[in-house]
Amino acid sequence: MRGRGFYGLLGITALLFVVTIAQIFFRTPDEKTMGVVYKIVYFHAPGAYCMYLGATACLVGSVGYLVRPKDAWDAVARAGGELAVAFGAITLVTGALWGAKSWGALWKWEPQLTTTLLSVLIYVSYTLIRGFAGEGAGERRFAAALGVLGAFNLPIIHYSVKKWGGQHPTVMREGGGGLHGADMVLSMILGFTAFTLFTVLLLWARVRLEMQQARLRRMEEDAIDHELDDRTEVS
Amino acid sequence: MFQDPGIAPAPSAAPLAAPTTAPATSASVRDAGFQEVRGGEVYRGETLLVSAYIAIWVLLFAWIALIWKKQASLHSRLDALDRSIDRAIRAKTPEGAAKE
Numbered sequence: 001m002r003g004r005g006f007y008g009l010l011g012i013t014a015l016l017f018v019v020t021i022a023q024i025f026f027r028t029p030d031e032k033t034m035g036v037v038y039k040i041v042y043f044h045a046p047g048a049y050c051m052y053l054g055a056t057a058c059l060v061g062s063v064g065y066l067v068r069p070k071d072a073w074d075a076v077a078r079a080g081g082e083l084a085v086a087f088g089a090i091t092l093v094t095g096a097l098w099g100a101k102s103w104g105a106l107w108k109w110e111p112q113l114t115t116t117l118l119s120v121l122i123y124v125s126y127t128l129i130r131g132f133a134g135e136g137a138g139e140r141r142f143a144a145a146l147g148v149l150g151a152f153n154l155p156i157i158h159y160s161v162k163k164w165g166g167q168h169p170t171v172m173r174e175g176g177g178g179l180h181g182a183d184m185v186l187s188m189i190l191g192f193t194a195f196t197l198f199t200v201l202l203l204w205a206r207v208r209l210e211m212q213q214a215r216l217r218r219m220e221e222d223a224i225d226h227e228l229d230d231r232t233e234v235s
Numbered sequence: 236m237f238q239d240p241g242i243a244p245a246p247s248a249a250p251l252a253a254p255t256t257a258p259a260t261s262a263s264v265r266d267a268g269f270q271e272v273r274g275g276e277v278y279r280g281e282t283l284l285v286s287a288y289i290a291i292w293v294l295l296f297a298w299i300a301l302i303w304k305k306q307a308s309l310h311s312r313l314d315a316l317d318r319s320i321d322r323a324i325r326a327k328t329p330e331g332a333a334k335e
Contacts, residue, residue, distance in 0.1 A: 002246045024299040025309060034280075034283055035280045037280040037283050037284055039284055040283070040284060043287065043288070043291055044287070082301075083300070086294060086295065086298045089289065089294050090291050090294050090295070093287070093290040093291075093294070094287040094290060095289065097283045097284075097286050097287045097290070098283070098287075100278040100283055101278050101283055103279060104278075163317070169315060202298075205302065208301060209302060209306060209309070212309060213305070213309055214318070216309060216312055216313060219316060220312070220316055223316060223319055223320065223323075228319055228323040228325070229316065229319050229320075229323075230317040
């Protein structure tokens with residue numbers, strides 16, 4: 001039943017991506033001043049939003065693990081942290097390519113870019129800790145604390161333009177607007193929907209894998225305890 | 236640049252005599268050397284757009300490859316556990332113990 005749900009969602013997401021890409025490239029016109037480069041925004045903005053989704057999953061999983069140390073919470077936190085890194089990298093790279101046309105430079109040390117980079121680096125360190133620090137309860141708790149602390153930067157990214165100015169566009173912020181065309185609005189809605197479903201799929205697959213790893217680890221420990229395995233501890 | 240059509244200059248008169256030397260063609264100028272153009276477009280829109288889309292899919296595929304690697308390690312650990320359990324079962328049965 002669960003497998004059927006996953007494959008159903010996979011099919012819907014794949015179809016939605018086809019429709020979204022066709023809408024962006026064949027129906028939506030170029031922008032007046034930015035030209036064709038403007039179309040990066042249909043994947044850049046949803047990418048940033050998905051980074052927030054991943055980071056939120058990491059926060060929820062981390063808080064859950066700190067309150068009740070269960071494998072499921074830990075799996076959600078770990079999957080969310082990796083998603084935040086993947087979509088954060090997408091946001092930074094596509095944003096740099098947008099900036100190349102808009103600002104004439106791939107990178108500017110302006111508030112929103114700098115805080116986004118900081119957030120991605122926090123989740124990179126979280127992922128590295130999870131990858132190399134081992135699977136002990138102490139290491140997991142330490143990582144969970146970092147997962148909670150990392151989330152504090154998310155609202156700062158969003159409001160940095162308002163608070164400190166900067167050059168990042170504020171289109172679609174606070175009350176919407178900024179997209180002057182029905183096809184532009186439709187492309188953006190499709191982009192956000194496709195990316196959200198894709199993120200749910202990736203999170204689902206990654207959490208499932210993490211749960212399987214945790215289950216196998218317990219089985220290995222049981223096997224060692226009952227002297228079914230020659231090893232003295234799980235590697 | 237905006238120009239008022241009402242004060243546009245009158246068209247210049249036709250030249251009285253043909254120029255003494257023929258103007259250099261673009262091909263002959265190109266053959267003679269290359270000249271850089273300052274202030275031209277550094278980043279082409281199409282290149283940037285395609286680069287962005289390539290980057291998105293490369294990053295996502297890299298992450299999927301990472302998940303695949305984790306799955307492969309899970310597989311080898313399962314195999315090791317399976318072998319260990321088989322060995323333990325064989326050792327506990329009289330026939331298996333005799334073979335060991």
